[in-house]
Amino acid sequence: MSSPQPRTFVLASRKSPMAQAQTVQVQAALRALDTSPSAPKFETSFMSTAGDKNQVQALYFLGGKELWTGDLEVALKERAADMLVHSLKDVPTVLPEGFVLAGISERDEPVDVMCVKAGMPWRTPEELPEGSVVGTSSVRRIAMLKRRFPHLKFLDVRGNIATRLAKLDDPALPYAALIAAKAGLVRVNLQHRITCDLAPPTYSYAVGQGALGIEVRADDTEALALCKRITHWPSLWRCRAERACLRELEGGCSVPVGVVSAIEIENEGEGEEAVGRAGVLSLTAGVTSVDGTEHVQHEIREHVRSVEEAEALGVRMAKTLKQNGAQKILEDITLDRQRRMEEAQRTDDLKKLNQTVE
Numbered sequence: 001m002s003s004p005q006p007r008t009f010v011l012a013s014r015k016s017p018m019a020q021a022q023t024v025q026v027q028a029a030l031r032a033l034d035t036s037p038s039a040p041k042f043e044t045s046f047m048s049t050a051g052d053k054n055q056v057q058a059l060y061f062l063g064g065k066e067l068w069t070g071d072l073e074v075a076l077k078e079r080a081a082d083m084l085v086h087s088l089k090d091v092p093t094v095l096p097e098g099f100v101l102a103g104i105s106e107r108d109e110p111v112d113v114m115c116v117k118a119g120m121p122w123r124t125p126e127e128l129p130e131g132s133v134v135g136t137s138s139v140r141r142i143a144m145l146k147r148r149f150p151h152l153k154f155l156d157v158r159g160n161i162a163t164r165l166a167k168l169d170d171p172a173l174p175y176a177a178l179i180a181a182k183a184g185l186v187r188v189n190l191q192h193r194i195t196c197d198l199a200p201p202t203y204s205y206a207v208g209q210g211a212l213g214i215e216v217r218a219d220d221t222e223a224l225a226l227c228k229r230i231t232h233w234p235s236l237w238r239c240r241a242e243r244a245c246l247r248e249l250e251g252g253c254s255v256p257v258g259v260v261s262a263i264e265i266e267n268e269g270e271g272e273e274a275v276g277r278a279g280v281l282s283l284t285a286g287v288t289s290v291d292g293t294e295h296v297q298h299e300i301r302e303h304v305r306s307v308e309e310a311e312a313l314g315v316r317m318a319k320t321l322k323q324n325g326a327q328k329i330l331e332d333i334t335l336d337r338q339r340r341m342e343e344a345q346r347t348d349d350l351k352k353l354n355q356t357v358e
Helices: 017-031 066-077 139-148 161-169 182-187 221-229 233-248 307-357
Strands: 008-014 041-047 083-087 099-104 112-116 133-135 153-155 175-181 196-198 212-217 257-267 278-288 295-304
Touching (some): 017 083, 017 161, 017 182, 017 212, 066 083, 066 212, 133 161, 161 175, 233 307, 278 307
Parallel strands (some): 133 175
Antiparallel strands (some): 083 212, 099 212, 112 175, 278 295
C-alpha cells in the first residue's frame, strides 16, 4: 500500500516586493522544520488587495486594516490559500469568524526611520528646515512628529517602499523626507537609504511593527501546528500585549497609537507546551491627537507567565489610557475623520455636478 502524498500548503500574501520577501522568509522557516521526502510542501501565491489598488486616497479616509487583508481572506476561506503572511502591524486586532492568527515570527527591530531626498544634507528631523514636507501615510507618525516639530508639513505618500522612495527623490515633488518602518527597508535591502532611526524612548512604533503574522483557518489543525513550531514566543507575548491594548482602544491603522515593549526572559520553559515560561514584560503605550497637541502615555512593567497574562496587561494599559484622557482624543479623531470624509464627499459631488453641466 502506497503512503499518502505529503500535503502542499499555499502561502499567500500581497504582490509587493516586501510582502513577497516576507512570505519567502516564512516559507523557508516552514521548510526547515522537516527536510525528509515525506515532509509537507510549501508554495507561494501573490495577489493585489484593495489597499494596493487604491493609491490615491489617504489611508485616513479609506478604513481599517482590512484593506490589506480582506481580499487575501477570501482566498483563505475558499481554500485557494492555506496560510496568509502579513506584516503584523497591518493585521486587524479582531479577525473574521473562522480565522486565527496562528504564528508570529521573531520580531525584527520595530522602529521607524527617516530617509531624506537624494543629495540633501539633512540626517535627522531636527535638521529639516522650517516648512519641510515629510511624506507618510500614517496618522500615528504624523501625530508623533507634530508633537516635537510643529514647523514641519506632512503629505500623504502611497505605494510600495521603492515607489515611495522614487516619489521622495523626484525633484518635481515637494518631499524633503520620508518616514518608514526600518524592518521593511531591511527586508528589501534598502537600508542604505536610512539616515536616522526614530528610536525609543523619544519615539514609539506601531502595534506589531517588525513582526510577521501568519493567519490560517481555525479548523486547519495541520497548519496551526506548523505555525506554532515557527512562532517566537517572546515576540508573541509582546505583540499580543500590544494588540490587546489596541483592540481595547478600538483602534485601527488610522488611530495614532504608539507602543514600546520589551521582555526580560526569566525562564524558557520545558516540553512541547513549554510550561514554566516566564518573564518581565514592559509596555509603554500612548495616544496622540492628530495635530500633536494632546498626548496621553502610560507604562506598565509586570511579571507574566503566559500569553494570556501578557494580553491582560495590554487590556489594563488601554483602560488606564482611556481613564487618563485617551478616550476623549479617540472620540475627537473619529469626529474629525467623519467631518473630513463628508467634506471630501461634497467636493467630489460638486466635481461630478460641474462635469455634468459642462
